[in-house]
Amino acid sequence: KQTGRLLIKCPDQPGIVSSVTQFLHKNEANIIESNQYTTDPQDGKFFMRIEFESSKLPEAEEELRNDFGSIADTFDMEWSLKGAYDVKKTAIFVSKELHCLRELLLEWQSGDLIADIKMVVSNHEDCKELVESFGLPFFHIPSNKDIRKQVEEKQLKLLKDYDIDLIVLARYMQILTPDFVAAHPFKIINIHHSFLPAFIGANPHKRAYDRGVKLIGATSHYVTNDLDEGPIIEQDIVRVDHRDSVNDLKKMGRSVERIVLARGVKWDLEDRLIVHENKTIVF
Amino acid sequence: KQTGRLLIKCPDQPGIVSSVTQFLHKNEANIIESNQYTTDPQDGKFFMRIEFESSKLPEAEEELRNDFGSIADTFDMEWSLKGAYDVKKTAIFVSKELHCLRELLLEWQSGDLIADIKMVVSNHEDCKELVESFGLPFFHIPSNKDIRKQVEEKQLKLLKDYDIDLIVLARYMQILTPDFVAAHPFKIINIHHSFLPAFIGANPHKRAYDRGVKLIGATSHYVTNDLDEGPIIEQDIVRVDHRDSVNDLKKMGRSVERIVLARGVKWDLEDRLIVHENKTIVF
Amino acid sequence: KQTGRLLIKCPDQPGIVSSVTQFLHKNEANIIESNQYTTDPQDGKFFMRIEFESSKLPEAEEELRNDFGSIADTFDMEWSLKGAYDVKKTAIFVSKELHCLRELLLEWQSGDLIADIKMVVSNHEDCKELVESFGLPFFHIPSNKDIRKQVEEKQLKLLKDYDIDLIVLARYMQILTPDFVAAHPFKIINIHHSFLPAFIGANPHKRAYDRGVKLIGATSHYVTNDLDEGPIIEQDIVRVDHRDSVNDLKKMGRSVERIVLARGVKWDLEDRLIVHENKTIVF
Amino acid sequence: KQTGRLLIKCPDQPGIVSSVTQFLHKNEANIIESNQYTTDPQDGKFFMRIEFESSKLPEAEEELRNDFGSIADTFDMEWSLKGAYDVKKTAIFVSKELHCLRELLLEWQSGDLIADIKMVVSNHEDCKELVESFGLPFFHIPSNKDIRKQVEEKQLKLLKDYDIDLIVLARYMQILTPDFVAAHPFKIINIHHSFLPAFIGANPHKRAYDRGVKLIGATSHYVTNDLDEGPIIEQDIVRVDHRDSVNDLKKMGRSVERIVLARGVKWDLEDRLIVHENKTIVF
The missing domain is CATH 3.40.50.170 (Formyl transferase, N-terminal domain)
Structure with missing residues (x-):
């Protein structure tokens, strides 16, 4: 399958979800499931998991990761982007x-x-x-x-x-x-x-x-x-x-x-x- | 409180979440809780509920609704935006x-x-x-x-x-x-x-x-x-x-x-x- | 093991439990577990299950059954007495x-x-x-x-x-x-x-x-x-x-x-x- | 109502249930609910609760208690016999x-x-x-x-x-x-x-x-x-x-x-x- 999973952990601030979903949209990804949680909208910690399908997967997995790097840097994220096909x-x-x-x-x-x-x-x-x-x-x-x-x-x-x-x-x-x-x-x-x-x-x-x-x-x-x-x-x-x-x-x-x-x-x-x-x- | 709730129902297509969250970001809203569900990423029905805080509420509630109208039209949404302070x-x-x-x-x-x-x-x-x-x-x-x-x-x-x-x-x-x-x-x-x-x-x-x-x-x-x-x-x-x-x-x-x-x-x-x-x- | 199970179903009336437990006592049986239920103490249906240990089991199983027959007749019971060792x-x-x-x-x-x-x-x-x-x-x-x-x-x-x-x-x-x-x-x-x-x-x-x-x-x-x-x-x-x-x-x-x-x-x-x-x- | 409750705690030994149920039978009591438990059929502790109806209650409550005393002594019981009508x-x-x-x-x-x-x-x-x-x-x-x-x-x-x-x-x-x-x-x-x-x-x-x-x-x-x-x-x-x-x-x-x-x-x-x-x- 062409399913990917993006996990994010970073300081909460306005604009994170907007940036992440724009990135996925630009990369032809359909969001299948999305969950988020913040310990506090003011200065809390923000967590997110998005499961998506993209025709670019699995071929462009590495490329997607590279592209996402700049967003991750902006928001000081710990993150991972993996294919669901990479079974543990x-x-x-x-x-x-x-x-x-x-x-x-x-x-x-x-x-x-x-x-x-x-x-x-x-x-x-x-x-x-x-x-x-x-x-x-x-x-x-x-x-x-x-x-x-x-x-x-x-x-x-x-x-x-x-x-x-x-x-x-x-x-x-x-x-x-x-x-x-x-x-x-x-x-x-x-x-x-x-x-x-x-x-x-x-x-x-x-x-x-x-x-x-x-x-x-x-x-x-x-x-x-x-x-x-x-x-x-x-x-x-x-x-x-x-x-x-x-x-x-x-x-x-x-x-x-x-x-x-x-x-x-x-x-x-x-x-x-x-x-x-x-x-x-x-x- | 300055809490609002946005409920959306529309045909699923790429870009919805991205547009909605950009709109909220532009309006200084912090997302407190966000849930979404799609019956099918391909041609399914998409549902979303976002609870957010915004310093613009409750004063600019009507204005927010007006602004959101164009996004709602783009994606053919049934939607509502209400203040949590409007107790039923x-x-x-x-x-x-x-x-x-x-x-x-x-x-x-x-x-x-x-x-x-x-x-x-x-x-x-x-x-x-x-x-x-x-x-x-x-x-x-x-x-x-x-x-x-x-x-x-x-x-x-x-x-x-x-x-x-x-x-x-x-x-x-x-x-x-x-x-x-x-x-x-x-x-x-x-x-x-x-x-x-x-x-x-x-x-x-x-x-x-x-x-x-x-x-x-x-x-x-x-x-x-x-x-x-x-x-x-x-x-x-x-x-x-x-x-x-x-x-x-x-x-x-x-x-x-x-x-x-x-x-x-x-x-x-x-x-x-x-x-x-x-x-x-x-x- | 020397465990037996007695199941009873009969019209409720005074004296059933007393008779049954006397019978078991007479036969050197220790009651391990006993459950009973009546649909109504007046003219209802009475149900009982007793699990017991007796040194007479399994040898005298048939004999116990014969002895119990007269009690069963007195109270018009449907009943069974089996050894737990008779695995189904x-x-x-x-x-x-x-x-x-x-x-x-x-x-x-x-x-x-x-x-x-x-x-x-x-x-x-x-x-x-x-x-x-x-x-x-x-x-x-x-x-x-x-x-x-x-x-x-x-x-x-x-x-x-x-x-x-x-x-x-x-x-x-x-x-x-x-x-x-x-x-x-x-x-x-x-x-x-x-x-x-x-x-x-x-x-x-x-x-x-x-x-x-x-x-x-x-x-x-x-x-x-x-x-x-x-x-x-x-x-x-x-x-x-x-x-x-x-x-x-x-x-x-x-x-x-x-x-x-x-x-x-x-x-x-x-x-x-x-x-x-x-x-x-x-x- | 004419409901009584008998609670018993004593060393387990054969014959307890038989004696207790005979006593109730003799006193025209219908057993409504009966529960028992033994920590061990050999030298364990035995517990019992019987809820019964008797036309002798509430008048002969004291008399019932007196009669039960000798059974209680035989088996070294801690016990109580109360009417359900004595609301706590x-x-x-x-x-x-x-x-x-x-x-x-x-x-x-x-x-x-x-x-x-x-x-x-x-x-x-x-x-x-x-x-x-x-x-x-x-x-x-x-x-x-x-x-x-x-x-x-x-x-x-x-x-x-x-x-x-x-x-x-x-x-x-x-x-x-x-x-x-x-x-x-x-x-x-x-x-x-x-x-x-x-x-x-x-x-x-x-x-x-x-x-x-x-x-x-x-x-x-x-x-x-x-x-x-x-x-x-x-x-x-x-x-x-x-x-x-x-x-x-x-x-x-x-x-x-x-x-x-x-x-x-x-x-x-x-x-x-x-x-x-x-x-x-x-x-």
């Missing part, structure tokens, strides 16, 4: 719990999640067969905290070899080193099995049970070096009651975890997410 | 069930529903005291199907005297005549106590009970002369189960009815609704 | 849309759906590989309305050979003959891709789109010979808006369909459903 | 935010909340007119942290004079002293404007905004002397997004707060709540 090269990391992986694979197979899945990486072999039945490469990299450095070296090599754009932690229960995280700013999405900021850290279902909550949740977020403190992408909840054991909470949590992760990953793949001050703008 | 003059019609009326009055009193409520009209006197305790005029117009014409004449006179912009049927159980409806195109909002198009017509809760549904709903919609067939504004549901009697469904339905109606009314009051082919665009 | 032999019928099948297989594989899946039957071959990758038998029975009789003969033979307890229509787009349905009373569960009774019949998403609804739904129900009119087991909805095309509704509908079907199937497998006057009691 | 004498405490108070008053007026509201107490006079328009006594007791003791003395005298059963803190922004709380074990219900345990303490909406959550919530709970740590009764959430300011969160929070509080209060009024290890069983 994606790696999925997983441990022993496979429900999130399964959801991603099925959504991908049915065409509802447009990713170029290059690999599934796990510290266990439980999902090998599943992954290969989808015709995808599986890499088994056993790990423990004593060999974290060597493990990450192997992982980083793989990520580099395949030129990965997005890493999805689909219940990957290992802590990543600060260096690993720093090397992939806002390119790692994790699913946490609680309604953050409630129950940060380990065993959220056990703690939810002990506290006697009436709802449990899940949170997909970008990974930063503050544990479970990165920008939240999506959250949802499921109702529980006094009869539910810790094990029931785990089971019930699974269906909300997989949906919350899949939704967050889709939004990233469609370039709908802009990070600002540890929050996400979801367009 | 609203009439509420009600019968004996008061939960929807109560919700509207409380939301209005707490400043969450910005309407200029000019009157509450009822064919019963049950709510007289309630309405007057809010300092609002109450009109009792008894009615039955034999005197429908005379009743509506009284109502129409009131609506005209107070120059009413919006009529809310807050569980007003009388049928309006085709003439009455035709005189207020997309200016009458009704709440139907079912998830339309399920259970069109009378006694939806009884019929929901008989069918054994597991969810019941409510629908706010603009009134047209096809019973319960007007453009749907908002819907929501509440979970029920086998233990719930018809009476329980009525009780449980109340909380979803009042919320669905209040939401729909707010959106109309904020000029967020555009009707197109018997559907609503909700911006 | 299940057949899944599917056509070309595979999301519901996938959900059931994954839930089954992860141990969240306790069925003894004996076969997947389809009029197409699209899911052959998927089914066989789960180690399950796949039967391809091409069909069209001219050969319906022959098709059903083959299906009936399979169902009989494997002694099937439950048939799940996981988006099986063929109409079953009255004879086929009559042979499996309340043993066939279908998923309909609308919020019944809205949009009975074909193309519910197209019709939902045309009507401009703000929510779409799905309904799992037992199949009777009135199209889409059988007892509703479970329903749920998902929010849509004006931007969603018919195709978007189909996509969004998939996630609610698969969940609503899986939930309904689980409840049947756990003997939580009692049908009464074309409705379900869900315990 | 209720006090509502409120400060300046009135949405929760309004909800309770409207639900009470429409007969959906069966309480005997004896008073509304506030440290401000904002709601005086509203309360009195419902024909209810209003008490203005100004307060600040320096005169907390005197304030509570006045409050305690009122509560005693009116023999209050239930105190509802409907956004009452004052801290209660340990003595006050200790004097009303599980008789004070508070609404906290967050999804506990997230955002314990002050300004939860500001902190939710800063964290960038995608859902905000509300929690009704019994008050204990650990701030916001008492047994949770009910929780619910509402979806928010990046466009919502702190003020928007407050507005949106209101509708979920009032519903979560009203639901919790209703359950208490209907004796549906049993506290166990800082959690609630909701029957």
